[in-house]
Amino acid sequence: MSYPIDVIRHSLAHVMAAAIKKLYPDAKFAGGPSIEHGFYYDFDTEHKFSPDDFAAIEREMRELIKSGGKFENRVLTPVEARSAFAAEPYKLEWIEEVAKSGEPICTYGFRGFVDLCRGPHVESSKELPRDSFKLFRVAGAYWKGDSANKMLQRIYAYAFADKAELDAHLVMMEEAEKRDHRKLGAAMDLFHFEPEFSPGGVFWHPKGWSMFQSMINYMRARQDKEGYVEISTPSVNTRKMFELSGHWSMYAHHMYYARVNEEDGEFAVKPVSCPGGMLVFKQGIKSYRDLPLKISEFGKVDRYESSGSLMGLMRVREFTQDDAHIFCMPEQVESECVKVIKFILSVYEDFGFDVAKIKIKLSTRPEVRLGSDEVWDASEAALANALKVGGYDHELFPGEGAIYGPKLEFALTDAIGREWQCGTLQFDMNLPERFDIHYIDKDNEKRRPIMLHRALFGSLERFMGILIEHVAGKFPLWLAPVQAVVIPISDKLHGYAESVADAMGEFKVEKMYSSDSMQKRIREAQLAQVPYMIVLGEQEEAAGTVSVRTRDGKQINGIKLDEFIASMREKIAGKSAEL
Secondary structure (H helix, E strand, O other), rough: OOOOHHHHHHHHHHHHHHHHHHHOOOEEEEEOOOOOOOEEEEOOOOOOOOOHHHHHHHHHHHHHHHOOOOOOOEEEEHHHHHHOOOOOHHHHHHHHHHHHHHHHHHHHHOOEEEEEOOOOOEEEHOOOOOOOOOEEEEEEHHHHOOOOOOEEEEEEEEEEHHHHHHHHEEEEEEEEHHOOOOHHHHHHHEEOOOOOOOOOOEEOHHHHHHHHHHHHEEEEEEHHHOOOOEEEOOOOEHHHHHHHHHHHHHHHHHHHEEEEEEEOEEEOOOOOHHHHHHHHHHHOEEEEHHHEEEEEEEEEOOOOOOHHHHOOOOOOOOOEEEEEEEEOOOHHHHHHHHHHHHHHHHHHHOOOOOHHHHHEEEEOOOOOOOOOHHHHHHHHHHHHHHHEEEEEEOEEEEEOOOOOEEEEEEEEEEEOEEEEEEEEEEEEOHHHHHOOOEEEEOOOOOOEEEEEEEEEEHHHHHHHHEEEEEEOOOOOOOOOOOOOOEEEOOHHHHHHHHHHHOOOOOOEEEEOOOOOOHHHHHHHHHHHOOOOEEEEEEEHHHEEEEEEEEOOOOOEEEEEEHHHHHHHHHHHHOOOOOO
């Protein structure tokens, strides 16, 4: 019988727990779901797991699979469940929660190991693969994700339907390790992190900050051409503003806030930029002739994320959004949505992503949300229709929308096949109502605008991390923090090197003067992924030329400097990825 991969992974999680129970009888069990690419299970035991234990655990798992044990389902009463799990404190806590909810208490047993579980599972362990799973990591995980609870040990495993898929994934993960943006960022002197002093914060170094500003300048120029105007709004606001926007009641667990004093009340650091955009729109009278009004902001926002979820630039607590809010009339919504979709896709193409592989996801109303069902019906229909008119394929994700409206999410595929969610387009009829904003229509009547939230990079920090790993640090010339280095082969050529560097003043150029050999300096520049190394010898000085070596080893000898500068200008203007 063929089973869905999630069922296989979930069943393997139980097999791993059974193997660990046999090898480490004192272990207490928390839970172990299937996840993308595999599964994990949380344990509480005196034994400190390490990768050295993985081979023994995997061998025991294979023996259990070979044995052909049945996965047997039972429904227990609360009394029976408490008795069955009397020695398992974490299971007892779950039992009490399930009993209070009135839901049935389901268990699955496998060769003497019984676990609380709704299933489903494979019928017999013989139906599980023996050579397409691999344990790969141990991590700490608080019970129920709460730092007030005990830290457990979480063992992660990859699992696939067959060995070929596992092998392909392991090759991809090996390549991902080489491309890890945290390692490349440190090696290229772009940024670093200080978990002790600013967990979830980024300390940008000059080269990294130069790239960051280049990304902002790129987006600013693109937005100018698209008719956006740019604003800036305060980072610290009163509780009242976020109560009005709805974030205080639905998002406060992700917000940083404090009471300054009794007179001034509570303040919060903004987790989003949209309330500020609403207040800017509200200033002055807006006519239908002013719409669509496109207001952008490179807003720094702060959101609390659990310490266990932080991951370099990919998941931080403070980040910058290329946020924008488009205020439009109902009849403008469809065309504006299509424009934004085209804009987003063209941006990703400029950064070297394959547009054909970008996935668009339509996320609809979540269980906890603002506004009426009628408003949500109209909002979801508008986004779906824009996709249809534009001819864009999409996937439906029910219940994954924002609290105030449905959204489109844009997922990139990087060079080694991983998907990353980046940009969003969100349809909002709720915040305009809550902030009571309006425009005057052609009949001199007040009308409520529709608001489109849009971010293309999403988080600039996250996009930078994705880009670093996508190109393995080999940034396109136009974005590279150092575009060229000048390397004179001897001290007596420093004068010529200075004149070459001065002539290239429009670019990001560094001079590499040192007593190290030319070969060593070239190697250093290659490790830093500098696009061009301009090597100068006596022959080049005499002819007024330069010899150029690319980071990939391509050599161009004796080229006129003005010709080389012209070629760099052309590549930068065209956003070319080729050197």
